[in-house]
Every structure is written in structure tokens, then in C-alpha cells.
Amino acid sequence: MSETDPKIYIVIPAYNEGKVIEQTILSLKNERYSNILVVNDGSSDKTKENAHLAGAEVIDHIINRGQGAALRTGIEYLRENSDPDIIVTFDADGQHQAKDIQKFVELISKGECDIALGSRFLAKKSNIPRLRKIILKLGVIFTRFISDIAVTDTHNGFRALGRKAIQSIEITQRGMEHASEIIDEIKKRKLSFKEVPVEVIYTEYSKIKGQKNSNFVKIGIKMILKKLL
Amino acid sequence: MKITFLNLIVLVFGAFAISRVFLRFRGKELSLAGAIFWSFIWFTIFIVAIFPSSSVELAKIIGIGRGADSAFFISILLLFYLIFRLYIKLDKIDKDLTKLSIEISKKLHKNNIQ
Numbered sequence: 170m171s172e173t174d175p176k177i178y179i180v181i182p183a184y185n186e187g188k189v190i191e192q193t194i195l196s197l198k199n200e201r202y203s204n205i206l207v208v209n210d211g212s213s214d215k216t217k218e219n220a221h222l223a224g225a226e227v228i229d230h231i232i233n234r235g236q237g238a239a240l241r242t243g244i245e246y247l248r249e250n251s252d253p254d255i256i257v258t259f260d261a262d263g264q265h266q267a268k269d270i271q272k273f274v275e276l277i278s279k280g281e282c283d284i285a286l287g288s289r290f291l292a293k294k295s296n297i298p299r300l301r302k303i304i305l306k307l308g309v310i311f312t313r314f315i316s317d318i319a320v321t322d323t324h325n326g327f328r329a330l331g332r333k334a335i336q337s338i339e340i341t342q343r344g345m346e347h348a349s350e351i352i353d354e355i356k357k358r359k360l361s362f363k364e365v366p367v368e369v370i371y372t373e374y375s376k377i378k379g380q381k382n383s384n385f386v387k388i389g390i391k392m393i394l395k396k397l398l
Numbered sequence: 399m400k401i402t403f404l405n406l407i408v409l410v411f412g413a414f415a416i417s418r419v420f421l422r423f424r425g426k427e428l429s430l431a432g433a434i435f436w437s438f439i440w441f442t443i444f445i446v447a448i449f450p451s452s453s454v455e456l457a458k459i460i461g462i463g464r465g466a467d468s469a470f471f472i473s474i475l476l477l478f479y480l481i482f483r484l485y486i487k488l489d490k491i492d493k494d495l496t497k498l499s500i501e502i503s504k505k506l507h508k509n510n511i512q
Binding site: 208226228229230231232234235238241242245246249250341343 | 492495496499500502503504507508511
């Protein structure tokens, strides 16, 4: 890495991902990303130990507070201590591909946007289950209505924040609603954004571990309440 | 227009509730959209208290045959307000808990690596 290369940090929120976290971290290391921060969100399995073994830095939540809170911890910690140029948020369950990060980094480094959002719908390869596809599309319409912003994939944990986004985005929703909140923040903080086609691989593991389809109703209600209360 | 004792209670209570909405909004515990929403709700109740006939009209529209029973009305009003308060408090406690756990995590980690 040369002096002019941007300081890239990968933040991985993880809750009971002990079985796969090591592999996820190694895939990032294979692509030469060395600043990996895992936020262990009060896991009861070996997430912390395995992430350490794979060579990542691990911050521990004493109790489980949700993915939004874990991301907030990671982003705030880096903002306060590491002066990052780019923070990439990456799922722990192996759904995302480390090779895709380069596309995000290029966009931000060239100053084409403040935040780059991964979209599984712009990529042809993703094997999205049909029901999940319909729900995600409904989420896109909902976000357009609630946040007045047009994106093709609202609930994708794969994104990259440039300096302006790192300094300004505030995550207050501790659960999965944070993904909708980040879209809201883009509009509120007047950040420029671009979408990046990413391949999302649904494995049997990720389908079991990931969000349940019924969760999206809860997310919708929480977002409406957030606007009202 | 005749204001009954019951109307007066609702008016005073409504005024109190609106003042709470305003104070919460000023204290940044309530968003602008939230303040508008709750003001609208209490304002509607206000209107109904001043012009009880409007509730009869409303009852006709929704299809309730008779006018509101006063005890039920006040109970629902109270419960509604209590739920509103409870929600705000619970939400604040939940947010504080998250903030606390985030701050502890960051601090512990920083101390560990130093």
C-alpha cells in the first residue's frame, strides 16, 4: 500500500456467526484488506475467538443490541480513533464477495459519491429467492415513499462510506431498521450516492441466519413510528 | 352551544396533553412529524369537546348508532395518553441502553489495545 492509497476499514457486525466469520475474514484478507473490525454483538458462540484467530480486530458488545447498534459502534470507534478515508460495511455470513469491494473504493476515491450502496438487483448473478425478491422490491417502494429517495435495494448491508458520510451519518435505529435509516440519512445530510452491482450469494446457512421475511413488516412499522415519534 | 362539565374536563386535559406534546417537541424528544401527528389527534378531541354535535356526525359516518358513553370516552382518552407516554419513555430507555453499551464497548476496547 502506498502513501496515497486511501485508508480503508471493513466493519463487520456479527451475532453468533462463529461458524462462518473466520472464512469471511480470510476472504477479505485474500483481497489484501487488512483493517478489519468485527463488532461482536453479544454472541454466545465462538464468534469473538474465531474472528481473533482469523486476524481481525474485535470490539465486544456486552449485550446483544442489534445490527444497527453494532454498525454504529464500529463506525463511531473508527471515526474517533483511526481517521479512515473509507469504511466498508460487510455482512458476516458470507453473502457478500470481497472482490466487489474494489468497485466501491474506486467510486469513493474518485470522488464520484459520498456513499456507495450495494445492490443485488443490479447484478445478474445473485440467486435471490422469489419471495425475498418481492419483499425487497416492496421495501424499495416503501423507502421511496418514506425517504423520498430512489434506490434499487434498500436492505443491503454492503456499502462504503467516504469521509463526508463517515462524519455525518448518524445511526439511531439499533435493529435492522438502520438500513432504511441510512437511506433516510443520505437525503437528510444531502450526501451524494451511487449504487454498485454486487453479487449476493444465498446459502442454506445465510437463509437460516439472515432476516426472516416477516421481519420486514416490523421494520416498516418502526420506520413509520420513527417519523411520528 | 352548551359546554358541560365533561366537555370542560376534556378541554383541560386536551390542553395539558398539547402542552406536553409541545414541550417534548422543544426538548427534541419528539420529531416534527410526531408533534404534528399528536397535535392533530388532540386538536380533533378538542373540536369534539367544543362542538359535541360533530361527534354525532362522526358517529353517523362511522356507523355508531348512539353518542359516546362518557366513562368509556374518558377511559380511552386516558389510556391513549398513557400509552403515548409509555412509548416515549420506553423508546428513550431503549436508546439510552444502546448508547450506554456502545460507549462501554468503545472504551473497553480502547483500554485493551493501549
